[in-house]
Amino acid sequence: MTTSITDQLTHADAAIGVVFDPRVSTVIDDGAALTLRPAAVVMDLDRLGMMQPSRLSFMRTLVRRMVQEAWRITEERFALDDHGYGEAIYCLEAGSESYRFVVFSSPLENAHRNDRVISNQWDLTMALVRGNLSDAQLDQLRLNVPLQEAGRMEENVLVLSRANRSARSFAEVVARLAAGQQPDVERLKIAGYLCRTTAVYGSGKFGMAGWHVVKTSCRSFRTPFSGEMFTCYMLRHFSCRQVEHIARQRSPSSAVTLAPEIERYIGIGNATGLGMAPFLIKHPVLISHWMTQREIALARIMSQTDCDAPKLCALQSMLGQVVQHLQETTVAADYQTSRNQILIAACLALIAKVAQPAFSDTLKRGGWQGLQTFVEDHYGPAAEELVQVLLFELYPHLVDPLEESMAADETLDLDSGMTLVELLVLLETHYDWALNIDFNDPNHHALFWYRSEEKMEPRLGDRACDAGAERELPLLIALGARQCFDAIQKSLAENPESLVVDFLIGHPDQLATVRRVQTLCGLPYGDIRGNLSDRNLEPMHLLRAKLSFFGVGKFDPKSRLWVRNTMFQGAPIIEDLSQDINPDHWYFPTAPVL
Amino acid sequence: MLRVSYGELLAQLKQSFEAFGYSLGEYESAATCVLSLELWGFGGLALLEAALPSLELHKQWAPGVTYESNALMLDCYQGSALFGLIPSLELIYVKARQHGASRATLLNCTEPEFVLPLLMQVCQRGYYASIHWPSTEDPTQLRWVLLEGDVSGIRVDSKIWQANAPLQASVSIEVARPDSAFSSDHSDPEGQGLLLQDHWGNAALQALFEERYMSSVTIDPWLWSRLQDLGRQVLVPSTEASRSGAGAD
Known part of the structure; x- marks a missing residue:
């Protein structure tokens, strides 16, 4: 047995932060104790794959801000040729701030148009720029924005993105507008956008302004991903103007513009692959913050006792809207179609149930918790997640203020003076889900994540047959917890009195895991409870979780590794921003009736 | 650039x-x-x-760590301070936490400046720290940095002192609790005499x-x-x- 080179600290002295009970998490909210759902439920990977967009999703909060603060967006330049190629600049005035959205449209052969991040040609490339644009900077943008990852941006550029025309809808919408007709709504139900983004970059990449700069000095985009979401919103606007322009050039005498109802129904497409998944693992504090706000919103609502007839009626109406939305959603994957069908059936059943006087009376007495329990028991967790976000719509005053708490200091703390026994207990208590995985079973350690040399695209490999496992990304939190646990047990067997610092001197490779465990023991929702190396891993669940925070709809998996979806469908258009409108009417959007 | x-x-x-x-x-x-x-x-x-x-x-590389009389001796074997020192610096901190103050000497360490950010992290927990080492270019000059802080921020002073003769090629570190007898006096740390430069206020x-x-x-x-x-x-x-x-x- 070796001798510890440190002395024992007292328990109280060694404690780090506030440690939560993983079975029940309680927060003090406006003087009252709120009980949040346990992390074992909220952070279960399968459940994360059932998340729905909500009032707290970044697209929703952005649109609310745009309307509430009366953002003014004007066209400064629209220089496109007959085919829609050229450039356009839009000015955003938001309070005392101004920004420019610059988009370049270039010819692209069909053979070069695809959704992969590793592509290097696009129909549209664009940037969101802070302040005014000088001629010199515009020239610099013309040179660099079309290059995307290969270009360099000025430090007043906040966001860089690109998009392709939809093969399903762009040309057809142009043809119909040129012929004096509105787009076919039935076709828009299938592809409710004209263009589809394949990447949206921010946070200091390629020379752009870092997130810490945007957060502190760009009030309009102070919440996470709001600049990125605004760029997509402007792309949506531009795509509508672009089809109108091409139609007008093609047939000046007959061309019509988009009807406002149609334009609102046109969103922007998005294709997302595995690149989103590592973010969820690498930013546990931020993810915990996001999830906590959702859970606080839910807990606030569960504590309400006004489960009255008007609210139940509104809930029925929303459920009906969800049914229509899902019926109008066309997806490629059978399993997603099946999921949508099950949700439709659950919504219809719940509408009928709520209409029963005996049931609604029960709810009026028991409150929303009774509804939650009923939905979970009878329709399953997917329906439960759906009903939760619908309840958010009934209590905007309880939910919306939480949007300002979505940013977080992401530092991971280290308490090197903690006893090693305490660290072991933290692992046993908070990472039981990880310690229960048998990593000796090859199926539980089958996959690895890595970065390809092609644009550093994250990819999944199979240890049994693919090269690159020696360079895998450090995303396997469950395995890391197991390895740390085993190493601690070994150290404690040699010296039961040792401290974390003693352990780290012998095991510096455990530094990241120790920091993570010590920090996240005070944050209930930081770690996703799933084994990312399991042969049966469904990466789509990770994508769905993050995309729900963005607020996307029409979730359409194309394989187990990538998904198409729709952004801003149903959202107010620019002309609506100056009107006295409800900025939140567009959840689960449905097709317009002309 | x-x-x-x-x-x-x-x-x-x-x-x-x-x-x-x-x-x-x-x-x-x-x-x-x-x-x-x-x-x-x-x-x-x-x-x-x-x-x-x-x-x-x-x-x-990993430093060789010995501990005697509340003082740590770390042999870096010509390794850079950029890597390998986090657990050792944490050990200095833990010692200060236990005893009020602790000292460490780094031998055969290159780029000792890389210790500074690690000490800043210690100071953000409400501790004082100082580090001094002889200049690589002129071993008669002593570079000295004192740090103090808390979660709200770090205060740093850096000075260069001139000695009469070449100094021992080692790095000295001290970490202390604010309630300890640690001196935040900015005067000559090791009797080197002449203040050459008050580097940063x-x-x-x-x-x-x-x-x-x-x-x-x-x-x-x-x-x-x-x-x-x-x-x-x-x-x-x-x-x-x-x-x-x-x-x-």
Whole structure:
């Protein structure tokens, strides 16, 4: 047995932060104790794959801000040729701030148009720029924005993105507008956008302004991903103007513009692959913050006792809207179609149930918790997640203020003076889900994540047959917890009195895991409870979780590794921003009736 | 010079250091060290440029640690302070936490400036720290930095002292609780006599940090290119099979 080179600290002295009970998490909210759902439920990977967009999703909060603060967006330049190629600049005035959205449209052969991040040609490339644009900077943008990852941006550029025309809808919408007709709504139900983004970059990449700069000095985009979401919103606007322009050039005498109802129904497409998944693992504090706000919103609502007839009626109406939305959603994957069908059936059943006087009376007495329990028991967790976000719509005053708490200091703390026994207990208590995985079973350690040399695209490999496992990304939190646990047990067997610092001197490779465990023991929702190396891993669940925070709809998996979806469908258009409108009417959007 | 963003540089440093074979926690800390030194005006990137050859030669070293009479002796075996010292610095902190103050001597350590950000992290817990070492260029000059702080921020003073004779080539570190007898007196730390330069005042340092933090970082294109070359070593060559298994059909 070796001798510890440190002395024992007292328990109280060694404690780090506030440690939560993983079975029940309680927060003090406006003087009252709120009980949040346990992390074992909220952070279960399968459940994360059932998340729905909500009032707290970044697209929703952005649109609310745009309307509430009366953002003014004007066209400064629209220089496109007959085919829609050229450039356009839009000015955003938001309070005392101004920004420019610059988009370049270039010819692209069909053979070069695809959704992969590793592509290097696009129909549209664009940037969101802070302040005014000088001629010199515009020239610099013309040179660099079309290059995307290969270009360099000025430090007043906040966001860089690109998009392709939809093969399903762009040309057809142009043809119909040129012929004096509105787009076919039935076709828009299938592809409710004209263009589809394949990447949206921010946070200091390629020379752009870092997130810490945007957060502190760009009030309009102070919440996470709001600049990125605004760029997509402007792309949506531009795509509508672009089809109108091409139609007008093609047939000046007959061309019509988009009807406002149609334009609102046109969103922007998005294709997302595995690149989103590592973010969820690498930013546990931020993810915990996001999830906590959702859970606080839910807990606030569960504590309400006004489960009255008007609210139940509104809930029925929303459920009906969800049914229509899902019926109008066309997806490629059978399993997603099946999921949508099950949700439709659950919504219809719940509408009928709520209409029963005996049931609604029960709810009026028991409150929303009774509804939650009923939905979970009878329709399953997917329906439960759906009903939760619908309840958010009934209590905007309880939910919306939480949007300002979505940013977080992401530092991971280290308490090197903690006893090693305490660290072991933290692992046993908070990472039981990880310690229960048998990593000796090859199926539980089958996959690895890595970065390809092609644009550093994250990819999944199979240890049994693919090269690159020696360079895998450090995303396997469950395995890391197991390895740390085993190493601690070994150290404690040699010296039961040792401290974390003693352990780290012998095991510096455990530094990241120790920091993570010590920090996240005070944050209930930081770690996703799933084994990312399991042969049966469904990466789509990770994508769905993050995309729900963005607020996307029409979730359409194309394989187990990538998904198409729709952004801003149903959202107010620019002309609506100056009107006295409800900025939140567009959840689960449905097709317009002309 | 090339201009890169704070986040971009941090990400590149992490990836480049990952290529040295260090673990996640180690390379993240090392990247933060370089960036912190750069932002605080201590020339993190220049130090890194000078250290790169030895970093590539001396991968994955760990200091020899001995502990006697509340003083640590760390032999770095000619390794850079950029790597390998986090647990040892934590040990100094734990000792100070237990006993009020603790001292450490680093032998055979290159680029001792990289210890500064680690000490800053200690000070953010409400501790004092000081570090001094003889200048590489002139071993009769002593570089001395005193740090104090809390969660709200760090205050740093840096001075250069002139000695009459070459100083011992070691790095001295002291960490202390604010309630200890540790002196925050800025006078001559080891009787070296002449104050050559009051390197930074707090206000100037803080202003510099904030200015740099809110703008971009300039970097020698050669160094940036070298870091990118290093970083590429963690990437996996692309094959048709890997392409088909990672996204759109």
